[in-house]
Amino acid sequence: MKKRVAVLAVNPVNGSGLFQYLEAFYENGISYKVYAVSPTKDIRTNSGIALQADDVIANLKGHEDEYDALVFACGDAIPVFAQHADEPHNIMLMEVLKTFGEKGKIMIGHCAAALMFEKAGITKGRKLAVHLLAKPAIVNGTATDNATETDGNFYTAQNENKIAALLPSILTALKG
Numbered sequence: 001m002k003k004r005v006a007v008l009a010v011n012p013v014n015g016s017g018l019f020q021y022l023e024a025f026y027e028n029g030i031s032y033k034v035y036a037v038s039p040t041k042d043i044r045t046n047s048g049i050a051l052q053a054d055d056v057i058a059n060l061k062g063h064e065d066e067y068d069a070l071v072f073a074c075g076d077a078i079p080v081f082a083q084h085a086d087e088p089h090n091i092m093l094m095e096v097l098k099t100f101g102e103k104g105k106i107m108i109g110h111c112a113a114a115l116m117f118e119k120a121g122i123t124k125g126r127k128l129a130v131h132l133l134a135k136p137a138i139v140n141g142t143a144t145d146n147a148t149e150t151d152g153n154f155y156t157a158q159n160e161n162k163i164a165a166l167l168p169s170i171l172t173a174l175k176g
Helices: 015-027 077-084 088-102 113-119 160-175
Strands: 005-010 032-037 042-044 050-052 069-073 106-110 148-151 154-157
Touching (some): 005 015, 005 088, 015 032, 015 160, 088 106, 088 113, 106 113, 113 154, 148 160, 154 160
Parallel strands (some): 005 069, 106 154
Antiparallel strands (some): 042 050, 148 154
16 A cells, blocks of 8 residues: 655755655655645745745644655755744654654655754664765764665665665655
8 A cells, every 4th residue: 555645845945856756756656745844835945946835844743643654855954944943843843753753654855854853863773874964963873874775764865866766765665
């Protein structure tokens, strides 16, 4: 049975990464819904392209059981998060990540996603691919030098250019 996926898109989101996931899910008949990590559904890509997500993260909180997997579509996540960590949508982001992780759901992401999973406290004992600049911040999991890592229910890639190499294992997990 194919699984349902909640896709989290930060503002601004890396369009290249986000669109790789969405296209793969669409082409493989995998149900997904995009949630903006923002007060509104209106977000932008790093290059300035305006997008409208399906919903906002506030409406995902408390509905985690409706999904089997979560994608954290990175963008300028860390610098923007650091500047706005105390805003309600970012507090909800951390709570949603923690809930998905604690429930053993499939966790997918690239670039700083592993760092966000780490900040949510769900990476203990996991091998993770993460952007090289974020590697020193991984303390509970193990940041590797590999372009991609699959460890249990965690699927991570160093950056958007490595997602294509990770997609076959993600699709196998989501179709299973």
